[in-house]
Amino acid sequence: MLKILVTGATGNVGTEVIRLLRSQNCHICAGVRNPMNAQQMLGSNVECIAFDFTNPDTFVNAFENVNKLFLVRPPALANVRKQIVPALNAAKFAGIEHIVFLSLLGAEHNSFVPHSKIERYINQLGIPATFLRCSFFMQNLHTTHRQDIKTYGELLLPAGNGKTSFIDVRDIAAVAVRTLTEDGHQSRAYALTGGEALTYYEVADIFTSILGKPVRYHPNALKFIRRMHSLGLSIDFILVMLAIYTTARLGLAGDITSDTEQLLNRSPLTMRQYVEDYRHFWL
Ligand SMILES: NC(=O)c1ccc[n+]([C@@H]2O[C@H](COP(=O)([O-])OP(=O)(O)OC[C@H]3O[C@@H](n4cnc5c(N)ncnc54)[C@H](OP(=O)(O)O)[C@@H]3O)[C@@H](O)[C@H]2O)c1
Incomplete structure (x- = not known):
């Protein structure tokens, strides 16, 4: 076996x-x-x-x-x-x-x-x-950013108006299991993104409509650093996050590929689906 x-x-x-x-x-x-x-x-x-x-x-x-x-x-x-x-x-x-x-x-x-x-x-x-x-995991929103969304109704991170092609880790896992259990995936690289690219303003709107309470996006780098520091995250980790969000701010995180859809024979999960499925984390 x-x-x-x-x-x-x-x-x-x-x-x-x-x-x-x-x-x-x-x-x-x-x-x-x-x-x-x-x-x-x-x-x-x-x-x-x-x-x-x-x-x-x-x-x-x-x-x-x-x-x-x-x-x-x-x-x-x-x-x-x-x-x-x-x-x-x-x-x-x-x-x-x-x-x-x-x-x-x-x-x-x-x-x-x-x-x-x-x-x-x-x-x-x-x-x-x-x-x-x-690409960037949707699940970061109920781990790293959970407290901000739940306690303050805020999405506080410095990604400007840039779009991100968020992916749900459940889709990554489904692809992983396929590539682990099926022949034909050796010596291959897959670019896995979700099927839509969203700004954090759009993400905040999705949260607001599904949670039934206002969630606002604040693209403020200084406040972000202070908040992450107060959560006990190390400076090194905060700097990595800053670099990732700067990539999004510069418009470099929004590319959508077809690999996820082709490997799963279905559309990737959407941000709306993710927030609905995980809503208990922010209530
Ligand atoms: N977050 C994103 O948006 C994103 C996007 C693309 C790629 N990635 C990459 O995805 C990876 C993280 O995946 P994830 O989010 O699924 O991980 P995760 O939730 O952060 O979990 C980390 C795992 O590593 C284990 N671990 C920690 N230190 C270990 C050690 N010394 N030896 C063995 N295991 C150890 C932890 O196990 P225990 O603590 O239980 O021992 C835990 O299971 C990173 O390489 C990241 O760069 C992330």
Whole structure:
């Protein structure tokens, strides 16, 4: 039976990948830092095994007899050479046959982002791979921005009037599961976006109409930095977010591709659908 190791299994995308893999005929393994907690969260039918990118002692067990790896770079691990490469070397040594890597839209044009370095290293190792280059996740709105929307009725971030082709992580996971369980996706890269590009003014309007309370967009960089700092986020992380929102402000985040629709044989989920499905997070 195909054995698939899912990293980032307790995160936004990994949780959904595990959920969808349950209906496939495969042995699902979740590589997690805390197997006991993860087992409670992920439930039965999933083998939770210790895996930490920063602890090479965990690699041999985690990769044993694994055919396919769903690779998520934890956002806090930015030093690819020190923090990701050792696990990739171990994956190669263990004979992993295929890696599906959660990458970033445009990674191929931006050699500085960790995703680009990871893609290049996987290619260098010669492990057959599929790169899922994703646009901005809708789910950031109920994680990073949840409190602002819920408590203050504000969408506070510096993206100006730029459009973003948001994608729902449930669509990314559906593509991931297809590429993990079907032949024909090796040596491929997919640019995954949603089917519409929206400004944050339009996003705020969708929230207002679905939550039944006003949500206003404030594109104020200074207030954004202060608010994120007050939430306890590190300066490094805030700077990364600033860079991402600046990309949107400059009009560089709005491209829509057809890959998601072609791979799913349906339209990508919309922002309206996402806000409806997750509305309890902001009420
Ligand atoms: N957010 C976006 O809009 C966006 C867009 C495109 C691409 N991406 C990329 O997507 C990735 C993040 O995916 P996500 O949002 O699904 O992740 P996430 O929700 O931030 O979760 C991170 C996962 O990594 C695990 N983790 C943290 N440190 C670890 C370590 N040392 N060893 C092993 N596992 C560790 C965490 O597990 P525990 O804490 O439970 O151990 C958790 O499961 C990033 O590479 C990001 O750049 C994000």
